[in-house]
Amino acid sequence: MRVMAQMAMVMNLDKCIGCHTCSVTCKQAWTNRSGVEYVWFNNVETRPGQGYPRTYQDQERWQGGWTLNRRGRLTLKAGGRVKKLLNIFSNPLMPSIQDYYEPWTYDYEHLTTAPAGQATSPVARPKSLLTGADHKITWSANWDDDLGGGPELTVNDPLLARVSEKIRLDYERAFMFYLPRICEHCLNPSCAASCPSGAIYKRTEDGIVLVDQDRCRGWRMCVTGCPYKKVYFNHRTGKAEKCTFCYPRIEVGIPTVCSETCVGRLRYIGVVLYDADAVLTAAATPDVKDLYQAQREVLLDPDDPAVQAAAEAAGIPRDWVTAAQRSPVWALINRFQVALPLHPEYRTMPMVWYIPPLSPVVDQLRETGHDGEDAGNLFGAIEALRIPIGYLAELFTAGDPAPVDGVLRRLAAMRSYMRDINLGQPPRPEIAAAVGMSTAELQDMFRLLAVAKYDERYVIPPAHPELGDLRERAHELEELACSLDYDDGPGMGGSGPFGESSGGPAPVAVETFHALKTRQTSDRLTDASSSRGRVNLLNWDGKSSEGVFPPKPTASSTDEGDAP
Amino acid sequence: MSAGNILLWVIVPYICIATFVLGHIWRYRYDKFGWTTRSSQLYERRLLRIGSPLFHFGILLVILGHVVGILIPESTTKALGVSEHAYHLSAVTLGTVSGVMTVAGMAILIYRRRTTGPVFSATTTNDKIMYVLLALTIGLGLATTVLGNATGAAHDYRVDVAPWFRSVLYFDPHTHLIVAAPIGFEIHAISAWLLFAFWPFSRLVHVFSAPVGYLTRPYIVYRSREAVTPRRGWEGSRLPVEPPG
Ligand code: SF4
Numbered sequence: 119m120r121v122m123a124q125m126a127m128v129m130n131l132d133k134c135i136g137c138h139t140c141s142v143t144c145k146q147a148w149t150n151r152s153g154v155e156y157v158w159f160n161n162v163e164t165r166p167g168q169g170y171p172r173t174y175q176d177q178e179r180w181q182g183g184w185t186l187n188r189r190g191r192l193t194l195k196a197g198g199r200v201k202k203l204l205n206i207f208s209n210p211l212m213p214s215i216q217d218y219y220e221p222w223t224y225d226y227e228h229l230t231t232a233p234a235g236q237a238t239s240p241v242a243r244p245k246s247l248l249t250g251a252d253h254k255i256t257w258s259a260n261w262d263d264d265l266g267g268g269p270e271l272t273v274n275d276p277l278l279a280r281v282s283e284k285i286r287l288d289y290e291r292a293f294m295f296y297l298p299r300i301c302e303h304c305l306n307p308s309c310a311a312s313c314p315s316g317a318i319y320k321r322t323e324d325g326i327v328l329v330d331q332d333r334c335r336g337w338r339m340c341v342t343g344c345p346y347k348k349v350y351f352n353h354r355t356g357k358a359e360k361c362t363f364c365y366p367r368i369e370v371g372i373p374t375v376c377s378e379t380c381v382g383r384l385r386y387i388g389v390v391l392y393d394a395d396a397v398l399t400a401a402a403t404p405d406v407k408d409l410y411q412a413q414r415e416v417l418l419d420p421d422d423p424a425v426q427a428a429a430e431a432a433g434i435p436r437d438w439v440t441a442a443q444r445s446p447v448w449a450l451i452n453r454f455q456v457a458l459p460l461h462p463e464y465r466t467m468p469m470v471w472y473i474p475p476l477s478p479v480v481d482q483l484r485e486t487g488h489d490g491e492d493a494g495n496l497f498g499a500i501e502a503l504r505i506p507i508g509y510l511a512e513l514f515t516a517g518d519p520a521p522v523d524g525v526l527r528r529l530a531a532m533r534s535y536m537r538d539i540n541l542g543q544p545p546r547p548e549i550a551a552a553v554g555m556s557t558a559e560l561q562d563m564f565r566l567l568a569v570a571k572y573d574e575r576y577v578i579p580p581a582h583p584e585l586g587d588l589r590e591r592a593h594e595l596e597e598l599a600c601s602l603d604y605d606d607g608p609g610m611g612g613s614g615p616f617g618e619s620s621g622g623p624a625p626v627a628v629e630t631f632h633a634l635k636t637r638q639t640s641d642r643l644t645d646a647s648s649s650r651g652r653v654n655l656l657n658w659d660g661k662s663s664e665g666v667f668p669p670k671p672t673a674s675s676t677d678e679g680d681a682p
Numbered sequence: 683m684s685a686g687n688i689l690l691w692v693i694v695p696y697i698c699i700a701t702f703v704l705g706h707i708w709r710y711r712y713d714k715f716g717w718t719t720r721s722s723q724l725y726e727r728r729l730l731r732i733g734s735p736l737f738h739f740g741i742l743l744v745i746l747g748h749v750v751g752i753l754i755p756e757s758t759t760k761a762l763g764v765s766e767h768a769y770h771l772s773a774v775t776l777g778t779v780s781g782v783m784t785v786a787g788m789a790i791l792i793y794r795r796r797t798t799g800p801v802f803s804a805t806t807t808n809d810k811i812m813y814v815l816l817a818l819t820i821g822l823g824l825a826t827t828v829l830g831n832a833t834g835a836a837h838d839y840r841v842d843v844a845p846w847f848r849s850v851l852y853f854d855p856h857t858h859l860i861v862a863a864p865i866g867f868e869i870h871a872i873s874a875w876l877l878f879a880f881w882p883f884s885r886l887v888h889v890f891s892a893p894v895g896y897l898t899r900p901y902i903v904y905r906s907r908e909a910v911t912p913r914r915g916w917e918g919s920r921l922p923v924e925p926p927g
């Protein structure tokens with residue numbers, strides 16, 4: 119047993135209202151630069167739908183992730199090392215910009231410069247951000263949001279192709295839900311395995327998967343390798359970029375920007391311990407339907423003294439083990455067993471888990487005039503509504519309906535049981551018994567899913583204090599920099615001697631790091647003056663807007679300031 | 683030896699070699715972040731799918747041909763039992779095939795660069811200079827090979843150009859050798875030197891990142907937060923100095 123720690127996330131899909139706040143704040147913090155206009159580290163897609171990039175889940179086409187070869191050994195689906203190198207000059211499996219969407223802006227200037235007195239109002243035409251030419255908008259990151267575009271678009275959902283025609287139509291009439299996605303920070307990341315330069319690495323301390331911007335040479339194989347298409351190619355710098363799990367925030371113990379700003383408060387972040395020696399065996403489980411179970415078994419019980427001893431032997435700090443014991447992620451995955459991994463059949467062991475939505479079932483009951491919170495009705499409906507279960511199973515359990523069924527039943531039981539309590543009626547323990555849980559467990563689960571406060575949803579131990587003063591090592595973070603988000607950085611229109619991308623890497627918000635560190639250790643809110651005059655959501659923690667907005671210009675610092 | 687010849691065949695080569703070597707060291711230290719292929723595949727992949735492998739595999743063969751033809755002395759191949767005729771035949775065949783592949787690939791890539799909107803917009807001045815030098819060198823190289831053989835009076839570069847090139851590497855330039863070579867070879871050599879001098883400052887640096895290590899390394903790379911490489915020497919500290927407290 120080789121114990122390692124992993125930062126993991128759970129999203130409760132029942133609560134997602136599809137507002138895209140998470141996407142927008144993430145973009146503002148990380149990909150608000152030229153070269154990554156089309157990139158959404160966090161995106162929210164409507165299911166059923168094509169996803170972003172279009173049909174990324176069709177692995178027969180895109181060949182992402184791992185597969186088992188004839189001898190049952192784990193291999194990259196897109197081909198082994200030699201094949202990768204032979205295709206290095208032109209990667210046939212890389213999506214082109216049209217599969218994402220061509221980024222654009224509008225010619226706003228025309229609105230103010232158009233001559234007065236025209237018969238028609240001036241119009242801000244869309245302009246391509248790649249060529250500057252007029253652009254006809256035909257697709258975007260969430261073009262089919264809320265089933266927009268209707269069945270003609272929805273029908274291209276690769277998951278629907280696996281369910282029958284009848285189910286397909288029923289489904290479209292009855293169900294829709296949102297799926298927010300970030301990088302899965304997989305235990306067995308195929309993006310890293312595909313990188314010829316070895317630039318993508320998994321951090322030993324917290325399992326966060328990062329691209330070393332100084333080592334990436336732009337071979338683009340990671341884009342193919344990731345089955346979730348969560349590595350993106352920055353077309354101006356020629357380097358790959360991906361979700362960083364907001365590691366500068368995580369290191370000081372605060373949640374990612376997407377979690378922090380989530381309107382539905384549906385995200386949970388916590389540490390899980392896992393057995394690194396067991397990962398490859400689990401990922402090579404022969405039957406894809408057993409992968410969910412195998413993946414759950416790779417995780418280790420932090421309350422087990424043997425695990426604790428092994429963790430200590432592996433150098434995992436005590437506070438991390440404690441955090442793993444309090445981890446909401448561990449509880450949702452293994453104690454209550456309501457969180458499922460996204461597409462375990464890709465064999466990357468993804469570490470962002472999802473609680474599948476019960477609301478389509480409840481809505482269906484309500485629409486047909488039934489009591490949507492009655493346990494009997496709900497259980498019956500889950501049984502009868504094979505359609506959403508089949509679809510959810512394609513998403514979360516490689517097509518096996520049984521685990522999805524079980525999760526929905528537990529959620530339904532919790533709903534009914536708690537309703538009785540809330541209405542002052544005698545609680546009915548038989549509801550809990552029907553799903554094999556105790557009433558105390560049901561109440562605990564309710565607490566975690568419904569009322570959990572900030573520090574219960576996010577149990578994030580700060581980076582190891584005994585390994586030295588973070589402040590002294592802050593400069594090292596520059597090397598990991600993904601973000602160019604400071605004003606005169608290469609990504610912001612500045613330019614090194616060899617064009618857009620050259621020069622030293624931008625410090626990934628070294629100033630942010632200091633700001634957060636200080637905020638974390640004191641009550642005093644930090645001085646915003648080091649944020650280089652730019653709105654920077656990486657500093658956002660809901661307590662205050664300091665450090666997020668640039669300082670107001672003072673009279674002494676501006677030429678035209680009104681001196682008293 | 684005229685001053686012009688010294689300039690062209692001694693001073694220029696050594697300046698270019700020095701620039702090539704020092705330039706790479708400097709760029710690698712200063713600009714790892716800019717060290718990339720800067721692929722344009724995201725914008726367009728249909729033409730790239732044909733042009734890029736054609737060009738790259740072609741140019742790899744060309745490089746191989748140059749190593750054999752220029753770095754290995756005639757005496758060595760003779761000693762290995764390769765007859766003059768066999769050598770010539772294979773050199774001309776391989777040279778022509780790889781040359782045509784390279785030029786065809788390059789033509790497709792340049793056409794693509796010129797006609798695909800996003801690719802054209804992403805082309806920097808640096809790229810344009812690189813393309814001119816590269817195209818000139820490759821074009822002249824192929825022309826000398828093909829024309830020489832077409833006219834039936836192929837020039838044997840192994841008696842002048844090759845020994846001269848090696849003599850430059852030994853720091854004992856035999857300038858009289860290259861001066862005697864046909865003009866086509868001379869211009870090819872000059873443009874190659876210029877290309878080498880420009881190399882470290884262009885995207886051609888990606889050649890030195892050929893990821894052969896991928897064949898042997900473990901699939902998943904683990905790195906500690908601690909193991910990040912130290913700050914570069916040329917950079918002043920960017921840390922805002924905070925007084926404690
Ligand atoms: S989801 Fe993230 S860690 Fe997993 S393969 Fe894709 S980019 Fe890599």
Ligand code: SF4
Pocket residue numbers: 133134135136137138139140141162296298379380381382383384
């Ligand atoms: S912010 Fe939260 S509720 Fe809104 S789309 Fe994102 S995950 Fe869903």
